[in-house]
Amino acid sequence: MGVVATGKQRSERRADALSKERIVETAIEILDTEGENALTFRALAARLATGAGAIYWHVANKNDLLTAATEAVVARALTEGDDAAEPRQAIRDIALGVFDAIDAHPWVGTQLTREPWQAAMLSIFEGLGGRLPALGVPEPAQFDAASALLNYVLGVAGQNAANAREHARATDRRAFLGAVAARWSALDPRRYPFLNRAAERLPDHDDREQFLAGIDLILAGIETLGGPA
Amino acid sequence: MGVVATGKQRSERRADALSKERIVETAIEILDTEGENALTFRALAARLATGAGAIYWHVANKNDLLTAATEAVVARALTEGDDAAEPRQAIRDIALGVFDAIDAHPWVGTQLTREPWQAAMLSIFEGLGGRLPALGVPEPAQFDAASALLNYVLGVAGQNAANAREHARATDRRAFLGAVAARWSALDPRRYPFLNRAAERLPDHDDREQFLAGIDLILAGIETLGGPA
């Protein structure tokens, strides 16, 4: 609109001035659509129609960029699932919010597990730990209990991110799980009895349900800490 | 011994022929003493007094190398803490074995969370899940329960690895935790009441004890699944 193309074609037209926000949003786009490996300063600069060095004026380095992108996604995820009044349900909602965010943006799982004490992680920690008083958990035990929930969430986050990296574009989940299950079934049943049994359940299990089952297990353990509900 | 130095000095003398085992052990040495970033094919080749390309004859790629290194460390960790008869204690021993291995080799935590379904992870999974029948957990629930334990262990593993990466050589743990706690205390106590309280416990808490407290919490939840013990 009103922009006259001069001489050489340019692949992309600058929408407006560069800003950290615009850089972060573009990075999220690349991460979501092309995967973790596709985010390079060169690719990012090309999409933003600028030089690679320009990005460094707004962002300290790649880690800073990834942290900001993670923070943006997690912040949205946590505000969406507004607070349930019931503390058990509130904790489930927060955990599921993070789970679903990582399902949609697997690279968030990678970054969440790589960079400790970042803002995104603190929000999750507060969300989980903040409900423990209402659950009747005595103060001295709250730190450990919230840590257990957080670390479980982070563990699943990392695995989901790794799985997404493995079969980049969902190459038939059932076939993939079937192949893994076949490997488990091939193990010596005397040395690996549990994996042999688990192999039968693997192909049909639902990741989200299993994730929630784990949360409920930890919540059940936490409830043994407090007085009667 | 009996080797005559000819012409130019060579920085290192080849002890014997190259092998995957020798490559993996040397990689572990570098990872342990110089950190994750120090492991490059060039550095590895220099230590082995060979060319970078030679390594590829024995190892498919860097990921293969890291997986093999992780497997070696985890296998040792799991065989050391021999099986306790009591299932709760056996699960604690396995979890603590992994925890201590990552404490000694933080890069194992990174690799464990990056590469799913690798042999090292399967051994841990079997070790944890294999004790659930003795705990009275009904078969249909065992897969979910073992997953919860595994993901918790992996979450802690990732965090410990990330922490070790952060302050490369333990620059006074208490000072570091004190700085983190100060940041938590600086947060608005109305929006972050839990983190403000947790800040007081952070500097003096023991990672290993907190890890075990989480295991016990999940075990307490798992015990609500079975019949009476």
Next chain:
DNA sequence: ACCTGAACACCGTTCAAGT
């Protein structure tokens, strides 16, 4: 069969130079 080491195709990051 196994090893050598230069070369290739990338990276993140810096920085002199522009506006």
Next chain:
DNA sequence: ACCTGAACACCGTTCAAGT
């Protein structure tokens, strides 16, 4: 103040050539 883009110092990986 902000942007440009070439240059630097690395990487993992390949491969022709050696033994």
